[in-house]
Amino acid sequence: MDCLFCKLVNGEIPAKILFEDDDVIAFEDIAPQAPHHFLVIPKKHFSTLNDLALEDAPVIGKLPIVAAKVAKEKGIADSGYRVVMNCNEQGGQTVYHIHMHVLGGRAMSWPPG
Template sequence: MDCLFCKLVNGDIPATILYQDDDVIAFEDIAPQAPTHFLVIPKKHITTLNDITLEDAPVIGKLPLVAAQVAKEKGIAEDGYRVVMNCNEMGGQTVYHIHMHVLGGRDMTWPPG
C-alpha cells in the first residue's frame, strides 16, 4: 500500500505530531490554510467515509474528541474552529485515508469554495 498517511503512522515520513494514542493521531498540516490547521486521522487505513463500517465506529468517534482536545491546547477552541472531512474527488479528497481537517485562528467564511 502506498498511502501517505499510513507511512506517517508507521513513522516512515516525518510529521509534527500533536496527539497520538493506539487508535488516532493528530498532526500539523504541511500546507496550512489557516493560522491553525491540523489533521486528525485513524491509524487504521480507511480509504473514504464511504468505507467506514459499524466496526469502525469507536475509532471514528474518537476523531472529534481528539480534534476538540487539540483545539483547546492550540488556543482556538473558545473562539471557534472549522472541522472538515472530504470524500472522494468531487468532495475534495486528495489523500485516500480518511482525515479530519481542523482549521482555526481566523474567521471562516460560508459557503466554503
C-alpha cells in the same frame, strides 16, 4: 500500500505530532490553510468515508474528541474552528486515507467552496 498517511503512522515520514494514542494521531498540516491547521486521522487505513462500517464507530468517534482536545491546547476552542472531512474527488479528497481537517485562528466564510 503506498498511502502517505499510513507511512506517517508507521514513522516512515516525519510529521509534527500533536496527539497520538493506539487508534488516532493528530499532526500539523504541511500546507496550512489557516493560522492553525492540523489533521486528525485513524491509524487504521480507511480510504474514504464510504468504506466505514458501524463497527468502526469507536475509532472514528475519537476523531472529533481529539480535534477538540488539540483545539483547546492550541487556544482556538473558545473562539471557534472548522472541522472538514472530504470524500472522493468531487468532495475535495486528495489523500485517500480518511482525515479530519481542523482549521482555526481566523474567521471562516460560508459557504466553504
